[in-house]
Amino acid sequence: MAKHDLETLRHSCAHVMAQAIMELYPQEEPKLGIGPTIENGFYYDIDMEKRISDDDLSSIENKMNEIIKRADKITRHEVSREEAIEVFTQKKQDYKVELIKDLPEGETISYYTQGDSFIDLCRGPHVETTRQIPTSFKLLHTAGAYWRGDETRPMLQRVYAVCFDDKKKLKEHLKFLEEAKKRDHRKLGKELSLFHFEECTPGNPFFYPKGTVVYNSFIEFARRILRAYDYEEVLTPLILDVDLWHTSGHYQNYQENMYFTVVDEKEYAVKPMNCPGHMLLFKSQAHSYRDLPLRYAEFGKVHRYERSGAMAGLTRVRSFVQDDAHIYLTQDQIQAEVQSLIEMFLITYKHFGFEDIKINLSTRPEKKKIGSDEIWDLAEDALRKALEASGIEYQLKEGDGAFYGPKIDFDVADALKRYHQLGTIQLDFMMPERFDLTYNNSEGEKVRPVVIHRALLGSIERFFGVYLEHVAGIFPFWIAPEQAIIVPVNNDIHGEYAKSIARKLKKKGFRVKVDLRNETMGLKTRQIQKSKVPFMIVIGDKEMESNSLALRAHGTKFTKVLSMDEAIEKFTQLDNEKIPTGMSES
Numbered sequence: 001m002a003k004h005d006l007e008t009l010r011h012s013c014a015h016v017m018a019q020a021i022m023e024l025y026p027q028e029e030p031k032l033g034i035g036p037t038i039e040n041g042f043y044y045d046i047d048m049e050k051r052i053s054d055d056d057l058s059s060i061e062n063k064m065n066e067i068i069k070r071a072d073k074i075t076r077h078e079v080s081r082e083e084a085i086e087v088f089t090q091k092k093q094d095y096k097v098e099l100i101k102d103l104p105e106g107e108t109i110s111y112y113t114q115g116d117s118f119i120d121l122c123r124g125p126h127v128e129t130t131r132q133i134p135t136s137f138k139l140l141h142t143a144g145a146y147w148r149g150d151e152t153r154p155m156l157q158r159v160y161a162v163c164f165d166d167k168k169k170l171k172e173h174l175k176f177l178e179e180a181k182k183r184d185h186r187k188l189g190k191e192l193s194l195f196h197f198e199e200c201t202p203g204n205p206f207f208y209p210k211g212t213v214v215y216n217s218f219i220e221f222a223r224r225i226l227r228a229y230d231y232e233e234v235l236t237p238l239i240l241d242v243d244l245w246h247t248s249g250h251y252q253n254y255q256e257n258m259y260f261t262v263v264d265e266k267e268y269a270v271k272p273m274n275c276p277g278h279m280l281l282f283k284s285q286a287h288s289y290r291d292l293p294l295r296y297a298e299f300g301k302v303h304r305y306e307r308s309g310a311m312a313g314l315t316r317v318r319s320f321v322q323d324d325a326h327i328y329l330t331q332d333q334i335q336a337e338v339q340s341l342i343e344m345f346l347i348t349y350k351h352f353g354f355e356d357i358k359i360n361l362s363t364r365p366e367k368k369k370i371g372s373d374e375i376w377d378l379a380e381d382a383l384r385k386a387l388e389a390s391g392i393e394y395q396l397k398e399g400d401g402a403f404y405g406p407k408i409d410f411d412v413a414d415a416l417k418r419y420h421q422l423g424t425i426q427l428d429f430m431m432p433e434r435f436d437l438t439y440n441n442s443e444g445e446k447v448r449p450v451v452i453h454r455a456l457l458g459s460i461e462r463f464f465g466v467y468l469e470h471v472a473g474i475f476p477f478w479i480a481p482e483q484a485i486i487v488p489v490n491n492d493i494h495g496e497y498a499k500s501i502a503r504k505l506k507k508k509g510f511r512v513k514v515d516l517r518n519e520t521m522g523l524k525t526r527q528i529q530k531s532k533v534p535f536m537i538v539i540g541d542k543e544m545e546s547n548s549l550a551l552r553a554h555g556t557k558f559t560k561v562l563s564m565d566e567a568i569e570k571f572t573q574l575d576n577e578k579i580p581t582g583m584s585e586s
Contacts, residue, residue, distance in 0.1 A: 004127050007037055010163045012074070012126045012133050013064075014042040017161060019072075019118040020063035025050055032120065033095050033147060033156050040173060041137070041162035045145055047095070052157050057139040060159075064137070071131035072115030076124055084109045088121065095147065096121045136170040137163040140177070146309065180416055185468040186313040192473055192531065194481075195314065195464075203311045203318030205461060210481035213511065217479045218460050218467075219299055221348075221578060222323045225456065229344055231295040231325060236277030238301060242267040247434050248276045253403040257304045274300040275453055278326040279435040282449075287439040292449065293329040293337055299460070300324050314465030315420075321460045327452040328437070331382075334450060338386035338408070338425060341454055345423050348456055349412050351580045352467060356413035359392060362400035379427045380406045402453075404430045414470040422463060426453040474532045474554065477574035482533045484512045484571075486549075487524050489540035491516050498539045501549055504564060510571050512537075529554065534574075537567075 004012075014035040022030055025048060033045030046052070052060075079087070081100060088096040088111075099121060103109060111121045114130065127133060140160045147153040162177075164170045181187070189195045194211035197204070207215055226233065239261065245251040250258065250272065259270040271277065278296045287294065303319045310316055329337055342359075349357055361383055364376045383406055387394050394408070401407050407426040411419040428451040431437075438446040457463040477483055486502055488494035498514045505512045515524055528536045538550040538559060549567055550559040562570065 004125075004132065006165055008125055008127065009132075009134060009165060010037040010042050011035075011122075011124075012130070013137055013161070013163045014044050015074075015112065015114060015118070015120055015122070015126065016064050016067050016130055016133055017042075017060065017139070017159065018044050018046070018120060019067055019114055020060050021046055021048075021052075021159075022118060023067075024059060024063050029092060031095055032093055033145075034099075035120075040164075041140075041160065043158050043160045045147070045156040045158050047147075047154060047156045052142050052159060054141055057141075057159075061137075061139055065135055067115070068130045068133050068135060070115065071129045072118075073129050074126050075113050076110055076126070077113065078108060078110045081109055084111065084121070087111065087119070091119060093119075093121075134163070134165050136165065136167045137161055138170060138174060144309070149309075151307065151309075176416065180418075180469075183416070183469040183472045184313075185315070185465040188468055188473040189313070194468070202308060203306055203316075205314060205317060211464075213481035214475065214479055215460060215464060217578070218457060218463060219321075219323070221351075222299070222456060224579065225344060225348060226297050226325075229295070229340065231297040234278065234281055234296045234298050236274060236281065236298060236300060237271075239263070239268045239270055240276060242269050244276050244280075245269050248279070248431060249404060249434065250276070257306075259303050259305060270303045271300070272302050272304045274298050274302065274322060274324045275326060275431065275451075276435075279431055279437060279451075282326075282328055283435055283437055287328070287449075289330060289439055289441050292439060293327050293333055295325060295327045297323070297325040314461045314468075317459075317461050320462065322455050323457045323460065325454050325456075327454065328432075328439075328449040329452065330441075331450055334382045334427065334452075335386045335389060337452060338383060338427075339390050341425050341452070342386070342390050342392065342408075345410055345425075345456060347580050349410065349422070353470065354412035354414070356417070358411040358413075358419060359387070359394040360397045360400075360409045360411065361387060361394050362397040362402075362407045362409060364401050364406065365399050365403060375429045376406070379429055383408055383425075383427055402426050402428075404428045405453075407453075412466075414466060415472070416469075420462075420466045422458040422466070423456050424454065424458070427451075428453055475534075476577060477534045477571070478576075478578035480532075480534050481511065482513060482531070483510050483575075484535040484537050485528050485531075485533050486512060486514045486537040486539060487521065487528070488514070488516070489521060489538065491518070493541075494539045494544060497544050498537075501537065501539065501564070505568070505571070508568055508571070510575070 018032055018035055028048040028050050031047040033047065035042060035044035084100045085097055088100065100109065110123060111119055112124065112126055113119050138161060140162060143158045144155045145158040147156055162173055164173065192210065193208045194214065195205045195207045198206060242251065254272060258272050261268050281296060299321050301319065301321050306316055306318050327337060346357065363380050405426050405428040407424050409421050410423040411421050413419050432448045432451055437449055439449050441447050486498045488498040495516060502512050502514050532554055534554050536552045538552065543549050548561050548563050550561050551567060552559040
């Protein structure tokens, strides 16, 4: 029996799932869409009246195991376009007929039969019989998916599954998925009262007070970095004349992701990026070579249209704040500046506990780009030399650059070893030309600057979601929205002392509150542990008599009695972790 690669096994398993659905619900006359393999498994899109619920998945799995045990023979058939259309028309598989008609001229057309009745359009390859398909698979969940990703086409049911070549790997992956589910930032955001979404404004998050504390902690951290690396913060308008976006090139290359409005019979665009505004700021004043590098930073609110099916909690939204900056410099300054940026980025990510970092150099796109190949050669070479001078490993991503220039992207691995793209450094020779930006060189001549576009955290919203999952909602002390909750054993006896402790800690700038609810100590303790607050402070007779407090850290069962001064010293040390190692507070 031939040994098949995992991709083939997963692809064949997808066909078995489609066959199982056809056999379980023949009266529904299911219409098949596509069923590709994906990372760790596969999915299949199905169109039928009955809605497949998560409760139906076990029945489908049982039918799949039955089909596998039957050892149905799998046969490949190569046919002409006309024959293929006739076969799938007879089977009332309209989506397959559409796919056949769209295949390029001259392409080999094949379909596979499985057992007595199942048939599917497919390039293959597949196993010879269903018996060769491993039973180490699991159907996960269902979702809606527009046919061919087009929102004007029918909504199909997408059934997701994972599949491995042995039970141990499946078990390990299911354990990983369970942990990922616990860490899902949308789940944690609700449980910890951090943020939520409303149907009246899809893709635009609302942050509760606790979430706003976390959000602002990220911005405050970024501001500390800005001060250390000599940036100047600016503010630019949200809505700008559409002519500006023609000048920048966004209208020609990005308009499908933009929002437009009309004011006084003139068209304006809501900014999807901050760069054109920063170009205008630079242009509005005269500059000398002595001013460069000039670094403008902005926590700018931007709006970008995302399809409803593409949005995912905080990690893919329609409005967000970028910790954005544009650096104006001479060509001779590029390498040193990019090396400094790489240093800044690595300090930042490691401070947040991201140790595994991949760096990618993305080059010119094939289609959507502006500027000559000579300019692109110059820009790509400059970034490549900066990376090599920094002595760090990087991967080349051909064709993945921005439309105006090549870029360096930073992908960080979270606690579950999933990679997320956060920061970016983009080198741009084109916008200075388009906006006619100049500075006076040492000879008094007007020459063009080069611009580096850079975002450190990326967007605050996306970073929030990624970091929340990374720490599983257990924020370090300096970020935690509530740093300590004080619990008097008896509200009547110990309440006033507890309040006095809170007042002293608040005066030192710590975020604390007193829990005076009329609940048992056991219930309060469990709820405080569940809320992931760094510290619980218990106040009873002994603490009042000794003018002390009993401190219990999150995740522990033991308390430590401290004096007020000792508690303040401990909290101050923990709060100072907001400052990266080797960087003093400005």
